[in-house]
Amino acid sequence: MFESLKPVAIDPILGLMIAFKADTRSEKIDLGVGVYQDDRGRTPVMEAVKIAEARLMDLEMTKSYQGMAGDPDYNQRILGLLFGDQHSILSSGRVKSIQAPGGSGALRVGAEVICRARPESRLWVGVPTWPNHIPLLGSAGFEIKEYPYYDMASQKINGQAMMDALRSVPAGDMVLLHGCCHNPTGADLSHEQWDQIADLALERGFIPLIDTAYQGLGDGLDEDGYGMRMMAERLPELVIASSCSKNFGLYRERTGSITFIAETPEQADIVVSQAMSTARSIYSMPPAHGALLVSMVLGDDQLRAHWQAELEATRLRLKSMRSLLCDSIQNNEAGMDFSHIKEQKGMFSFLGITAMQLERLREEFGIYIVSSTRINLAGVNSNNIDYLSQSMLTVLKS
Numbered sequence: 446m447f448e449s450l451k452p453v454a455i456d457p458i459l460g461l462m463i464a465f466k467a468d469t470r471s472e473k474i475d476l477g478v479g480v481y482q483d484d485r486g487r488t489p490v491m492e493a494v495k496i497a498e499a500r501l502m503d504l505e506m507t508k509s510y511q512g513m514a515g516d517p518d519y520n521q522r523i524l525g526l527l528f529g530d531q532h533s534i535l536s537s538g539r540v541k542s543i544q545a546p547g548g549s550g551a552l553r554v555g556a557e558v559i560c561r562a563r564p565e566s567r568l569w570v571g572v573p574t575w576p577n578h579i580p581l582l583g584s585a586g587f588e589i590k591e592y593p594y595y596d597m598a599s600q601k602i603n604g605q606a607m608m609d610a611l612r613s614v615p616a617g618d619m620v621l622l623h624g625c626c627h628n629p630t631g632a633d634l635s636h637e638q639w640d641q642i643a644d645l646a647l648e649r650g651f652i653p654l655i656d657t658a659y660q661g662l663g664d665g666l667d668e669d670g671y672g673m674r675m676m677a678e679r680l681p682e683l684v685i686a687s688s689c690s691k692n693f694g695l696y697r698e699r700t701g702s703i704t705f706i707a708e709t710p711e712q713a714d715i716v717v718s719q720a721m722s723t724a725r726s727i728y729s730m731p732p733a734h735g736a737l738l739v740s741m742v743l744g745d746d747q748l749r750a751h752w753q754a755e756l757e758a759t760r761l762r763l764k765s766m767r768s769l770l771c772d773s774i775q776n777n778e779a780g781m782d783f784s785h786i787k788e789q790k791g792m793f794s795f796l797g798i799t800a801m802q803l804e805r806l807r808e809e810f811g812i813y814i815v816s817s818t819r820i821n822l823a824g825v826n827s828n829n830i831d832y833l834s835q836s837m838l839t840v841l842k843s
C-alpha cells in the first residue's frame with residue numbers, strides 16, 4: 446500500500462532549523478523559528494506556569510477522560526481573557542467556547558463546523574498570511590479566496606486595496622483576520638480599519654474568523670483584544686480561534702480554544718454541540734495539562750498578576766529589540782528604510798532584502814532567515830545585536 450506514497454518536501458522553516466542546528470559557528474543567529482526567546486536565547490517555561498505546575502502535581506487526583514469540550518473552568522476563563530471580564534457578550538448566552546489542541550486545532554475545528562453549517566462558504570485570507578492557514582483551513586473543505594493585505598514596497602497594510610476587495614465578499618463567506626501581531630508582517634489593523642471591516646461585515650453579511658495567537662504581545666492584553674471585543678458587540682456572528690502557545694509559553698502542551706458567537710443562545714448551544722462532535726470525529730478530546738495550568742493561573746489573583754508581569758516583560762523586550770535593530774541598521778549604504786520594524790507589533794516583520802542578501806547572511810555570517818525575509822525579533826538579543834547589525838550593514842553595502 447505505502448509504495449504509492451511520495452515523500453512530502455520538508456517544511457522550509459523546519460529545513461532552516463535543521464541547517465541552523467548543523468552549523469558549527471558559535472556566532473550563528475536563528476531569526477527563522479517562530480517561538481519566543483529571551484535575552485539569553487532560551488524559550489523558557491514562564492515562572493507563573495512553573496508554580497501552577499508544582500501545585501497541579503499535588504492537586505491532580507485523576508487522569509480520567511475530561512470530555513470533548515475540555516476543562517469547563519478553562520473555557521470560562523478564556524472567554525474573560527478574550528473579551529475582558531465585563532464584556533456584555535459574556536452574559537448574553539450567545540458565546541460559547543471549547544478547548545482545542547492549540548490554536549491550530551482550534552482553527553481546524555472552527556473550519557469544520559463552519560463547513561458543516563454552510564458547505565458553500567468560501568474563506569477569504571489576507572495576502573500574505575501564516576502559511577499554515579491554507580492547509581489547515583483549506584483541508585476542512587473551504588474554497589480559499591485571497592484579499593490583498595500588505596504592500597511589500599511600502600512595508601505597510603494596503604488599506605485601500607484590502608477594503609476594496611472586502612467590499613466584494615458575498616454574504617455567508619468567512620473572512621480570516623489576525624487578532625493582533627500579524628504573522629508574518631507584524632502590521633496590525635488600526636482601530637479605524639477594524640471598525641470599517643465590521644461596518645462591511647454588517648453591510649455585506651460576511652462573517653469574520655479571527656485568529657488570535659499573540660494576545661498580550663502587541664500593545665497589551667486588553668489593547669490587543671480591540672478588534673474581537675468590538676466585533677463581539679456589533680456583529681450577530683463571529684468565530685475566534687485562540688492559542689495559549691505564545692502568551693503562556695505552552696507551545697508543546699497544545700492549549701487553545703475555539704469560540705463561537707451565534708445570533709441566539711439556542712444557536713450557540715447547537716454550534717457548540719457540533720464543535721464537540723467534530724472534535725470527537727478527529728481527536729476525541731483535547732490534552733488537559735496546559736488548560737489546567739492556564740485556568741489555575743487565571744483563577745488565582747497572585748499567579749495571574751505574576752503571569753501578566755512576565756507577559757508584559759516579554760512584550761517590552763520584543764518592542765525594545767525592534768527599536769534596537771531598526772536604529773542600528775537604519776543608516777545603511779543601500780538607503781533602505783527599516784523604520785517599519787520599529788512601528789510593527791509582536792514577533793515578526795519582513796526585512797525586505799533580496800534573496801542574494803539573504804543567502805550571504807546565511808553563508809558568510811551564519812544568520813538564518815526564511816526566504817520570505819520574515820524575521821523573528823525574539824532572536825535578537827543584547828549579545829548578538831552588534832554582530833547582527835554589522836553583518837547586515839556589510840551585506841547591504843554591495
Ligand SMILES: Cc1ncc(COP(=O)(O)O)c(C=O)c1O
Binds near residue numbers: 689
Ligand atoms: C497566526 C497564527 N495562528 C495560529 C498559530 C497556531 O499556534 P499553535 O497551534 O501552536 O497554538 C500560530 C503559530 O505560530 C500563528 O502564528
